[in-house]
Amino acid sequence: MSFEAGAGWTCGPEEAGLRFDLFIGARAPDTSRSRVQKWIEAGCFLVNGAPAKKNHVMAEGDAVLVAAVPAADESSTLKAEDIPFPIAYEDEHLLVVDKPKGMVTHPGNGIHSGTLANALAYKFRQLSDVNGPLRPGILHRLDKDTSGLLVVAKTNAVHLHLAHQLEAREIKRIYHALSWRETSETSGLVDQAIARNPRDPLKMGVHPEGKRAVTHFRTLGFYQFATYFELELETGRTHQIRVHLAHIQHPVIGDPLYGGRMAYLNRIQPIFHPFATKLLSYFSSQALHAHRLSFTHPVTEKKMEFTSPLPSEFIQALAFLERFKQEG
Numbered sequence: 019m020s021f022e023a024g025a026g027w028t029c030g031p032e033e034a035g036l037r038f039d040l041f042i043g044a045r046a047p048d049t050s051r052s053r054v055q056k057w058i059e060a061g062c063f064l065v066n067g068a069p070a071k072k073n074h075v076m077a078e079g080d081a082v083l084v085a086a087v088p089a090a091d092e093s094s095t096l097k098a099e100d101i102p103f104p105i106a107y108e109d110e111h112l113l114v115v116d117k118p119k120g121m122v123t124h125p126g127n128g129i130h131s132g133t134l135a136n137a138l139a140y141k142f143r144q145l146s147d148v149n150g151p152l153r154p155g156i157l158h159r160l161d162k163d164t165s166g167l168l169v170v171a172k173t174n175a176v177h178l179h180l181a182h183q184l185e186a187r188e189i190k191r192i193y194h195a196l197s198w199r200e201t202s203e204t205s206g207l208v209d210q211a212i213a214r215n216p217r218d219p220l221k222m223g224v225h226p227e228g229k230r231a232v233t234h235f236r237t238l239g240f241y242q243f244a245t246y247f248e249l250e251l252e253t254g255r256t257h258q259i260r261v262h263l264a265h266i267q268h269p270v271i272g273d274p275l276y277g278g279r280m281a282y283l284n285r286i287q288p289i290f291h292p293f294a295t296k297l298l299s300y301f302s303s304q305a306l307h308a309h310r311l312s313f314t315h316p317v318t319e320k321k322m323e324f325t326s327p328l329p330s331e332f333i334q335a336l337a338f339l340e341r342f343k344q345e346g
Contacts, residue, residue, distance in 0.1 A: 021045075021046075021062075024083070024084060025083075025084045026083040029041065029080040030078065032213075032216050033216045034076060034077055035075060035076065036076045037072065037075065037076070038058065038074040038076060039051060039055050039058060040216075040218075041076050044219045047126065047127070047219065051128075055072045058070065060086070061085060062086045063082055063085060065080055065081070065082055067081075096135060096139050097131060097136060097139075098136065098139040098140035099131060099132070099140050100137075100140050101136060101137035101140070103121065104118065106167060106324050110172065111173060111176045112315075112316070113169070113170050114167055114168070114170070115167070116165075117134060117165060117167070117308075119162075119163050119164070121133065121134055121162065123135065123160055123162075124152055124156055124159065125152045127220075135152060138154055138156075139154055142154075142155070142172065145170070146172065146173055146176065146177035147174065148177045148178065148181070157171055157177060157180050158191075161257065161260075161304070161306075163303035163304055164307065165329055166307045167308045167311040167324055167326045168308065169311065175316070176316045180313065183314060183316075184254070187253075188313065188314065189311070189312070189313040190250065191254070191310075192308075192311070193250075193251070193259055193306060193309060194238070194246070194247070194248055194306075194309045195270050196245075196247075196271045196332070196336075197247055197263050197270050197271060197278075198244060198245075198278065198282050198285075198294075199243065199245065200240065200241060200244070201245045201268065207235065208232070208263075208266055209232045210224045211224065211226055211231060212224060212225065212256070212258060212261055213227060213229065221275055221276075222258075224265045228255075231258050232251075232253050233250070233258060233262045233263075234250040235250075239336070240345065243293070243342065244271065244294075244339060244342070246339075247268070257275070257276070259306060260276045260304060263276075269282060270304045270306050271301055271304070272298060272300075272301030273304040273306075274303060279298065280298070283295060283298065293342065296338065297335060300335040300338070305331070305335065307329060307332060308326065309325065310323070310324065311326075
């Protein structure tokens with residue numbers, strides 16, 4: 019989060035009707051809602067030239083001004099914590115982490131401890147600080163409940179080189195996902211812009227005025243009420259795979275934000291309902307895994323490729339689905 023005194027925004031039609039605290043919160047996604055509300059109560063923001071309450075309903079054309087720089091979060095210093103985590107590869111320049119499900123990548127949204135960043139700060143003396151003190155070495159992130167591979171930079175030079183590869187789409191990120199609903203498509207892509215949901219800052223959604231997002235997919239398994247996908251990110255928007263698969267009516271099984279849990283079971287044919295319920299029971303959250311990662315080493319210039327084994331819940335779910343397998 020970074021606000022400058024005198025900065026401001028105008029409420030657009032897509033944010034009209036939004037509470038003021040959510041309007042500000044969408045511009046500080048790593049800040050808790052309670053802290054945003056304290057900023058508002060302290061008079062840090064003006065709406066149409068006057069202080070506004072947190073529950074003010076925004077109208078199209080409302081002018082918001084930063085009247086005073088909000089106080090920094092008291093947790094802006096990262097606490098080093100002795101938390102074990104799997105390392106797939108390490109040298110003096112970088113490491114590749116095989117992040118477990120349930121671990122947050124870095125502090126944000128009211129979470130200050132227990133993250134991969136806290137664990138990295140404890141284990142390593144030197145990490146890049148390109149992305150600030152709360153994200154040491156972290157180039158890209160995985161959602162809390164998405165397991166798998168991500169690369170961490172130890173120096174700023176390596177970080178910037180990898181960031182350039184990421185921007186040039188030279189880092190390959192391959193995911194595996196189990197999704198609801200059968201398909202006849204063997205491959206394809208989703209090219210749909212993504213923006214933050216103006217009514218729920220924790221969610222993203224397809225929106226024509228968002229940032230371009232492209233996901234390529236290949237079908238690895240065809241089942242009577244589910245599909246096993248391999249997906250490659252061409253861009254890296256927040257929740258991109260989850261949003262795109264939900265958009266094409268294939269929500270990720272177990273996804274609590276994008277329609278992959280109990281609500282979807284009502285759309286399953288009654289004959290398959292008990293089996294779909296059993297399938298869902300394997301996953302406490304989204305069935306999404308960052309399976310493969312490849313990039314060019316910034317120093318040695320060697321091609322690096324890593325593969326993370328599927329989690330046990332994936333393996334069990336795929337074994338269960340065998341009886342429902344169809345030809346592609």
